[in-house]
Amino acid sequence: MSKSEECMLLMDEREKTTFSLEEMTHLLDGGKCKTDLRQSIEKVILSDPRMKPEDISCMSPQQQHNHGVKRMIYFYTDLAKKMSWDFTDSRCPELEFLPRTVGMATSLMLHASAFIPSVAQLGTKEQVAKWYTLGKEYFILGCYAQTELGHVGKGANHALVMAQLIIQGKSYGMHAFLVQIRDLTSHRPMPGVTVGSIGPLMSMGGSDNGYLSFKSVRIPKANMLARYAEVSADGTYIKKGDTKLMHASMVNLRVLMTKGEAVLGLEKACTIAARYSCVRRQGSLQPSKPEIQVIEYVTQQHKIISQIATAYAMHFTIQHVQAIYNQFLQDLDEGKVGNLTELHFVTAGVKASMTEQSVEGIETVRRACGGHGFAHSSGLPALLQRAIPSCTYEGDNTVMYLFCARHLLRCAQKVFMGQPLEGSVKYLSAEIQNKCRANKKEDFINPNILLACLQHKAQAMLLETATYMQYIASKGMNQMDVWNISSVQLVNVVKAHMLQYIFSTFLDFINETYCSPPIRDVLLKLCALYGIYNINNNATNLLKDGYLNGEQCTLMERVEVDLLQDLRKNVVGLVDSFDFRDEILNSCLGAYDGNVYERLFENAKNSPMNKDEVHEETYKYLRPHLHKGRDILKKMSKL
Amino acid sequence: MSKSEECMLLMDEREKTTFSLEEMTHLLDGGKCKTDLRQSIEKVILSDPRMKPEDISCMSPQQQHNHGVKRMIYFYTDLAKKMSWDFTDSRCPELEFLPRTVGMATSLMLHASAFIPSVAQLGTKEQVAKWYTLGKEYFILGCYAQTELGHVGKGANHALVMAQLIIQGKSYGMHAFLVQIRDLTSHRPMPGVTVGSIGPLMSMGGSDNGYLSFKSVRIPKANMLARYAEVSADGTYIKKGDTKLMHASMVNLRVLMTKGEAVLGLEKACTIAARYSCVRRQGSLQPSKPEIQVIEYVTQQHKIISQIATAYAMHFTIQHVQAIYNQFLQDLDEGKVGNLTELHFVTAGVKASMTEQSVEGIETVRRACGGHGFAHSSGLPALLQRAIPSCTYEGDNTVMYLFCARHLLRCAQKVFMGQPLEGSVKYLSAEIQNKCRANKKEDFINPNILLACLQHKAQAMLLETATYMQYIASKGMNQMDVWNISSVQLVNVVKAHMLQYIFSTFLDFINETYCSPPIRDVLLKLCALYGIYNINNNATNLLKDGYLNGEQCTLMERVEVDLLQDLRKNVVGLVDSFDFRDEILNSCLGAYDGNVYERLFENAKNSPMNKDEVHEETYKYLRPHLHKGRDILKKMSKL
Structure with missing residues (x-):
C-alpha cells in the first residue's frame, strides 16, 4: 500500500x-530475555x-468450532x-505468551490449562504417571465438570x-x-x-x-x-495433607485468564483505538x-488515555501476582505451604476487579471509534466478546467480591483490637489520616498523595461498614441478615480496596x-x-468524612485534564510499546502503518456478501416487487 | 411440561x-384501548x-441476513x-408496537421507518406523490446514505x-x-x-x-x-420554508429507536432476569x-430491582417524549412550527442517556444470571447486542451530550442575567436551595426531596462549569480551548440534567x-x-458544595436497601405487567411458567451440534490421537 495521509499522521505521532x-517493551515483557523469547x-x-x-466473523458457531479444533490440534500436537x-x-516459559499469540478460549485450551494441571496437582504419583502422560500427549482429552449444566462438549473423552x-x-465434601x-x-x-x-x-x-x-x-x-485424601479398601477416609491445596490449581487458571482475556484484551483495544484516533479526523475546534x-x-x-493508564496499571500488577503464585509453587516444591489465604484473597480480588475494569475499558474505547468500532474488521467486537465472559467464569465477580469481603471483615476485627496486619492489607491497620493536606495542582500529581486518598477511602469504607454491622448485630439482628443487608456496601469496600492494591502495586x-x-x-x-x-x-x-473538601475535588478534575493533555504526545508510543504485531491485532483500524481506509475498503470488498x-x-x-416498481416507473416516464 | 418445583416458585411469587x-399493563401501554390493540x-x-x-444464533451472518429478508418481505408486503x-x-397506530413484536434492526425497517418518512417530510407534493407511493408498496427499496463508509447494502435500489x-x-449546505x-x-x-x-x-x-x-x-x-428549498432552472437557490425542519425526521427515528432498542430491551432483560432469579436457588444465608x-x-x-425501576422510569418518559413529538407534528399540519430547539434538545439527551442506561442495565441483569446468561438460549445476549449499537448510531452519545451542553450553556447565561427559563430547563432558573433539609429515613422516600437533590446537582454542576469557563476565557484562553478542556465536565452536566429529567417526568x-x-x-x-x-x-x-452531608449519604444507602427489600415481593408482578409473550422473550430462563431447567435441556439437545x-x-x-491413547491404555491394563 502507498503512504497515505493517514500513514504520515502516525509517523508524525x-x-x-x-x-x-x-526500553518500555522490555519493562512490559519483564526483561529483554523475555522480549526475545516472546x-x-x-x-x-x-x-x-x-x-x-x-475470518471467523463470517462463520456460523459450528463452523467456528470446526475451524478452532482443526487449528488447535495442529498447534498442540504438531507445531x-x-x-x-x-x-x-x-x-513452561512459553506458556506466558501463548494467550497473546493464539488466544485463550480455544477448545483444547481447557484440556491443557485446566484438566492436565489439575490432574498433576491433585493426583498421586501413580495417577500422575498414568493420566498426566496420556493427557500431555493429547492421547486422552479431558474436560472439567462441576455443578450446573455447563462445561464439557463434543471433544472430550474423560472428565475431571x-x-x-x-x-x-x-x-466428606467435594x-x-x-x-x-x-x-x-467409537467416541x-x-x-x-x-x-x-x-x-x-x-x-x-x-x-x-x-452438559x-x-x-x-x-x-x-x-x-x-x-x-x-484417599479412601482405604474398607471405606475409611484418610486425609493425607492440607486439603485446602485441592483448590490451588483454580488460582493459576484465574490469573492466566485475567491476564489473557482481560489485561491483554484492554491493551489490544487501546492500541487499535489510540492509533485510529490519531488517524481519524472529524470536525474542527476552530471554524475555517x-x-x-x-x-x-x-x-x-x-476515553483513550485513561484506559491506556488502566492497562499499564493492570499489566504490572498481574505480572506481580503471577510472580507471587510462582513463588508459592516453588515453596510448595520445597515442602513449604505459603500463605494460601492471602493468595486466594489477592487473586480473587484481582480477577473480579480487573475483568470488570477491562470490559468497561474495552467497551469505552470501542465506542470511541464510532461506527467503525462496530465492524468485526476493526477487531474490537472480538476483544469485547472475549473479555465479557471473564466477569462470570472462574468465579462470578460478585461472589469473588463477597469472598474477599469476608477476609476484609476479619481484618477489620483485628484493626478494632489494635492488632497489626501484614501483606496486601497492611495499610488497613496503619494510623488513619483524617484530612488530605494537598492544596495545589502539583500536589495531586504526587503519587503518595493519591495513594493516601485511595487507602483512606478503602479503610474508611471498611471500618464504617464493619462498625455498622456490629451495631445492628448488637441490636439483635441475626448474623445472616446483617451480612445480607450490608452486602452491597461490602462489594464497594472490596472494589475500593482493589483499586488501591492495583495503584500501589504499579507504584x-x-x-x-x-x-x-x-x-x-x-x-x-x-x-x-x-x-x-x-x-x-x-x-x-x-x-463524606471530610478527607477531601470540594475545592480539592475541583482541583483534581483540572489536574486530570492537565495529565491527559500532557500524555497526549505519547499516546502512540505508549501503545506501540505493547508491541502487538498486526497479525495479532487483526484490525483494519489499528494496524501499525495507519492505513485505515484502504484496509477497511479492501476488507469490505472481500466480504462473502460481496x-x-x-x-x-x-x-x-x-425481485417480484422491484420489477413491478420498474414497470410503474416506466409508465410514469411515458406520461 | 409438568408443573416443576420452579413453576411452583413463580406461582408463589x-x-x-x-x-x-x-391496571399496570394498561398504564404501561397508555390505556386499555392500546393494550387491546397491542x-x-x-x-x-x-x-x-x-x-x-x-434460531438465528446457530447461523452465519449471511444466513441471518437471508432469513431476515425472507421473513420481513413476507411481513411488510403480505401480512x-x-x-x-x-x-x-x-x-400508523400499529407502528408503536412493531419493535416489540418483530424487532427493530431488520433489513427493511430502514426503508419503512427512515427512507419513506424522510421522502414524505422533505419532498414536494409531486415528489411525495411519486416516490412515497412507490416506496410504500415496496416497489422501490430505499436506503439512507450519509458521510462515512457505512449504511446501504445489497437490497436497496435507491438511496436518499x-x-x-x-x-x-x-x-448551500446539506x-x-x-x-x-x-x-x-438486473439489480x-x-x-x-x-x-x-x-x-x-x-x-x-x-x-x-x-458502502x-x-x-x-x-x-x-x-x-x-x-x-x-429548490434550485430554479437558471441555478438560483430558493428557500421555501424553515430549513431546520429538514432534520425533524431524524427526531422521529431517534425516539423510535430509543424506545425499540433501549427501553424495550431493558424491559425484556428485566423480565427474564427477575423470573430466573426467583426460580434459581443457590447457597444459603443460614447453614443447615x-x-x-x-x-x-x-x-x-x-442488580435486578434497580433496573426494573430504571425500565419503568424510562418507559413513562419515552412515552411522554413521543407525545411531545406527535403534538409537534400535529401543530405542523396546522401550520404552526413548534419549539424545534427544545424538541432536538430533549430527544438528543433522552437518546444518549437512555441508550447508555439501558446497555448498562441489560448487561447488569445478564451477568446476574451467571453462566446461563451467557447462552443464546437465555435470550439475553441478543438483547445486549441489539442495544449496544444504539449508543453509537443516530448520533454518537458523546456528540449528543455535547450538543445538549451547548444549549445548557446558553441557559446558564440566561440564569446569570436573571432571565427565567421555560420547558425542560425551567428548574435551572429557580432559586438555588443550598442545603437538603432531610434528616430521617422517611424523608428520603419523599420524591420531592429526591427531585430537589437531582435538580440541585444538575444546576450546581452547570453553573460551576459555566462560571469556570467564563473565568478562563477572561484570562485570555480562546473559546475553542475553553470548550475543549471543559468538555468532560460538560458531558457530566448533561448526564445529571437528564437523570433529573427522567425522574421528574416519571414523577x-x-x-x-x-x-x-x-x-x-x-x-x-x-x-x-x-x-x-x-x-x-x-x-x-x-x-462538594455541602448540599448533602455525610450522614445524609449514609442514610440514603440504608433507604436504598429498605426499598429493595420492600419491592422484592412485587418483583415478578412488576415484570409480568410488561406483558411480554413467551414467543417475544424467546428465552429458556424467562418464560412465564418458570420451567427453566427442562427448557434449557430441551434447547441444548436440539442444538445443531447435538x-x-x-x-x-x-x-x-x-481420532488419530485418541485411538493412540486407547491402545496405550489397553496395554497398561494388561500389565
Missing part, C-alpha cells in the same frame, strides 16, 4: 514520543501458514511438539468431575474424580452418560461447552484423585481550520525498578492518571 | 403481588407460522398489507443521499437527493456507482449495511427533495437450611395520572428507588 520504545515464539506461530486464523513447548506444564464424596451415607465419558474406539458416550453441547454462547464460537449427566455410572476407586485528529478532543483523550513497581528518567516520568504520570481517574469517577466516600454483485439469495424475494 | 397487573397485533403476528423466527397496517406512515448542494462553486443506485431490471449497480456490504458487524446479523460511492453520477434536478432463591440476596436485588406521570392506591404506592417506590440509586451511585457533586452423538467434523482431527 511517533516522532513526538519522549521515551525509548525498546518475539521468537510469535515469529514461529505467526509465520506458519496453518496457524493463520481465517508445539516440534518446538518442544509443553503447555501442560504450568512453568468435582463431586461430593459420600461413604456409607456420610459426606473431591475430584476421573470419569471416562466416551468410548475410546460414543459410555453407558449411563448423557453428554452434548449446550448450544451457542454469546461469544467463544470456537469453544466446546457441554453432562450420569445415571448409575460406576468408576474404579483408583480414579479418585488421591494426593490429599481543516478537520482535526479526533485525539485532540479532550473527551476522546479521556511499587515504578519505585523498585531501574528505568531511564523519560520512562520513569511517563510511568509516574500514567500512575497518577489511573489514581485521579478513579478518584474523580466517584469521590463520594472521600468527601462475492456477487447481486445477492441472489435475498434478491429472489425482492 | 405471583401470589405476593400487591397490585392489579391488568395484544391483537401480537396475536396476528405471533400466530402466523411464517413469522416464527428461526401487513392484508391487515391494512401502513408502517410507512409515522402516525445527504450531500452538499453546490451551485456554481458556492456551497440537502437530500434521491439517487437510483441499482438497475431496475446491478448503475454506471459510476460502487456499492456493497461493509461486512459482518458485532450484532445485527440480519442487517444490510453497505456507496459515486463517480461522475448525474441525477435529474427533480431528484433533489425540494419541500424546503435449604438453598434459597437468589432474589433473596440483596446484591441480586440491587409527573404518577402525580397526573389516575391510578389505584396500590399502583400509586408501588410506582412511587420505583420512582424513589430510581432517584436514590442514581444519587448513591455518585454523590460527589452533592457533597444432531449426531459424534461430531464427525471435529472428531476426524481428534
Whole structure:
C-alpha cells in the first residue's frame, strides 16, 4: 500500500514520543530475555501458514468450532511438539505468551490449562504417571465438570468431575474424580452418560461447552484423585495433607485468564483505538481550520488515555501476582505451604476487579471509534466478546467480591483490637489520616498523595461498614441478615480496596525498578492518571468524612485534564510499546502503518456478501416487487 | 411440561403481588384501548407460522441476513398489507408496537421507518406523490446514505443521499437527493456507482449495511427533495420554508429507536432476569437450611430491582417524549412550527442517556444470571447486542451530550442575567436551595426531596462549569480551548440534567395520572428507588458544595436497601405487567411458567451440534490421537 495521509499522521505521532520504545517493551515483557523469547515464539506461530486464523466473523458457531479444533490440534500436537513447548506444564516459559499469540478460549485450551494441571496437582504419583502422560500427549482429552449444566462438549473423552464424596451415607465434601465419558474406539458416550453441547454462547464460537449427566455410572476407586485424601479398601477416609491445596490449581487458571482475556484484551483495544484516533479526523475546534485528529478532543483523550493508564496499571500488577503464585509453587516444591489465604484473597480480588475494569475499558474505547468500532474488521467486537465472559467464569465477580469481603471483615476485627496486619492489607491497620493536606495542582500529581486518598477511602469504607454491622448485630439482628443487608456496601469496600492494591502495586513497581528518567516520568504520570481517574469517577466516600473538601475535588478534575493533555504526545508510543504485531491485532483500524481506509475498503470488498454483485439469495424475494416498481416507473416516464 | 418445583416458585411469587397487573399493563401501554390493540397485533403476528423466527444464533451472518429478508418481505408486503397496517406512515397506530413484536434492526425497517418518512417530510407534493407511493408498496427499496463508509447494502435500489448542494462553486449546505443506485431490471449497480456490504458487524446479523460511492453520477434536478428549498432552472437557490425542519425526521427515528432498542430491551432483560432469579436457588444465608432463591440476596436485588425501576422510569418518559413529538407534528399540519430547539434538545439527551442506561442495565441483569446468561438460549445476549449499537448510531452519545451542553450553556447565561427559563430547563432558573433539609429515613422516600437533590446537582454542576469557563476565557484562553478542556465536565452536566429529567417526568406521570392506591404506592417506590440509586451511585457533586452531608449519604444507602427489600415481593408482578409473550422473550430462563431447567435441556439437545452423538467434523482431527491413547491404555491394563 502507498503512504497515505493517514500513514504520515502516525509517523508524525511517533516522532513526538519522549521515551525509548525498546526500553518500555522490555519493562512490559519483564526483561529483554523475555522480549526475545516472546518475539521468537510469535515469529514461529505467526509465520506458519496453518496457524493463520481465517475470518471467523463470517462463520456460523459450528463452523467456528470446526475451524478452532482443526487449528488447535495442529498447534498442540504438531507445531508445539516440534518446538518442544509443553503447555501442560504450568512453568513452561512459553506458556506466558501463548494467550497473546493464539488466544485463550480455544477448545483444547481447557484440556491443557485446566484438566492436565489439575490432574498433576491433585493426583498421586501413580495417577500422575498414568493420566498426566496420556493427557500431555493429547492421547486422552479431558474436560472439567462441576455443578450446573455447563462445561464439557463434543471433544472430550474423560472428565475431571468435582463431586461430593459420600461413604456409607456420610459426606466428606467435594473431591475430584476421573470419569471416562466416551468410548475410546467409537467416541460414543459410555453407558449411563448423557453428554452434548449446550448450544451457542454469546461469544467463544470456537469453544466446546457441554452438559453432562450420569445415571448409575460406576468408576474404579483408583480414579479418585488421591494426593490429599484417599479412601482405604474398607471405606475409611484418610486425609493425607492440607486439603485446602485441592483448590490451588483454580488460582493459576484465574490469573492466566485475567491476564489473557482481560489485561491483554484492554491493551489490544487501546492500541487499535489510540492509533485510529490519531488517524481519524472529524470536525474542527476552530471554524475555517481543516478537520482535526479526533485525539485532540479532550473527551476522546479521556476515553483513550485513561484506559491506556488502566492497562499499564493492570499489566504490572498481574505480572506481580503471577510472580507471587510462582513463588508459592516453588515453596510448595520445597515442602513449604505459603500463605494460601492471602493468595486466594489477592487473586480473587484481582480477577473480579480487573475483568470488570477491562470490559468497561474495552467497551469505552470501542465506542470511541464510532461506527467503525462496530465492524468485526476493526477487531474490537472480538476483544469485547472475549473479555465479557471473564466477569462470570472462574468465579462470578460478585461472589469473588463477597469472598474477599469476608477476609476484609476479619481484618477489620483485628484493626478494632489494635492488632497489626501484614501483606496486601497492611495499610488497613496503619494510623488513619483524617484530612488530605494537598492544596495545589502539583500536589495531586504526587503519587503518595493519591495513594493516601485511595487507602483512606478503602479503610474508611471498611471500618464504617464493619462498625455498622456490629451495631445492628448488637441490636439483635441475626448474623445472616446483617451480612445480607450490608452486602452491597461490602462489594464497594472490596472494589475500593482493589483499586488501591492495583495503584500501589504499579507504584511499587515504578519505585523498585531501574528505568531511564523519560520512562520513569511517563510511568509516574500514567500512575497518577489511573489514581485521579478513579478518584474523580466517584469521590463520594472521600468527601463524606471530610478527607477531601470540594475545592480539592475541583482541583483534581483540572489536574486530570492537565495529565491527559500532557500524555497526549505519547499516546502512540505508549501503545506501540505493547508491541502487538498486526497479525495479532487483526484490525483494519489499528494496524501499525495507519492505513485505515484502504484496509477497511479492501476488507469490505472481500466480504462473502460481496462475492456477487447481486445477492441472489435475498434478491429472489425482492425481485417480484422491484420489477413491478420498474414497470410503474416506466409508465410514469411515458406520461 | 409438568408443573416443576420452579413453576411452583413463580406461582408463589405471583401470589405476593400487591397490585392489579391488568391496571399496570394498561398504564404501561397508555390505556386499555392500546393494550387491546397491542395484544391483537401480537396475536396476528405471533400466530402466523411464517413469522416464527428461526434460531438465528446457530447461523452465519449471511444466513441471518437471508432469513431476515425472507421473513420481513413476507411481513411488510403480505401480512401487513392484508391487515391494512401502513408502517410507512409515522402516525400508523400499529407502528408503536412493531419493535416489540418483530424487532427493530431488520433489513427493511430502514426503508419503512427512515427512507419513506424522510421522502414524505422533505419532498414536494409531486415528489411525495411519486416516490412515497412507490416506496410504500415496496416497489422501490430505499436506503439512507450519509458521510462515512457505512449504511446501504445489497437490497436497496435507491438511496436518499445527504450531500452538499453546490451551485456554481458556492456551497448551500446539506440537502437530500434521491439517487437510483441499482438497475431496475438486473439489480446491478448503475454506471459510476460502487456499492456493497461493509461486512459482518458485532450484532445485527440480519442487517444490510453497505458502502456507496459515486463517480461522475448525474441525477435529474427533480431528484433533489425540494419541500424546503429548490434550485430554479437558471441555478438560483430558493428557500421555501424553515430549513431546520429538514432534520425533524431524524427526531422521529431517534425516539423510535430509543424506545425499540433501549427501553424495550431493558424491559425484556428485566423480565427474564427477575423470573430466573426467583426460580434459581443457590447457597444459603443460614447453614443447615435449604438453598434459597437468589432474589433473596440483596446484591441480586440491587442488580435486578434497580433496573426494573430504571425500565419503568424510562418507559413513562419515552412515552411522554413521543407525545411531545406527535403534538409537534400535529401543530405542523396546522401550520404552526413548534419549539424545534427544545424538541432536538430533549430527544438528543433522552437518546444518549437512555441508550447508555439501558446497555448498562441489560448487561447488569445478564451477568446476574451467571453462566446461563451467557447462552443464546437465555435470550439475553441478543438483547445486549441489539442495544449496544444504539449508543453509537443516530448520533454518537458523546456528540449528543455535547450538543445538549451547548444549549445548557446558553441557559446558564440566561440564569446569570436573571432571565427565567421555560420547558425542560425551567428548574435551572429557580432559586438555588443550598442545603437538603432531610434528616430521617422517611424523608428520603419523599420524591420531592429526591427531585430537589437531582435538580440541585444538575444546576450546581452547570453553573460551576459555566462560571469556570467564563473565568478562563477572561484570562485570555480562546473559546475553542475553553470548550475543549471543559468538555468532560460538560458531558457530566448533561448526564445529571437528564437523570433529573427522567425522574421528574416519571414523577409527573404518577402525580397526573389516575391510578389505584396500590399502583400509586408501588410506582412511587420505583420512582424513589430510581432517584436514590442514581444519587448513591455518585454523590460527589452533592457533597462538594455541602448540599448533602455525610450522614445524609449514609442514610440514603440504608433507604436504598429498605426499598429493595420492600419491592422484592412485587418483583415478578412488576415484570409480568410488561406483558411480554413467551414467543417475544424467546428465552429458556424467562418464560412465564418458570420451567427453566427442562427448557434449557430441551434447547441444548436440539442444538445443531447435538444432531449426531459424534461430531464427525471435529472428531476426524481428534481420532488419530485418541485411538493412540486407547491402545496405550489397553496395554497398561494388561500389565
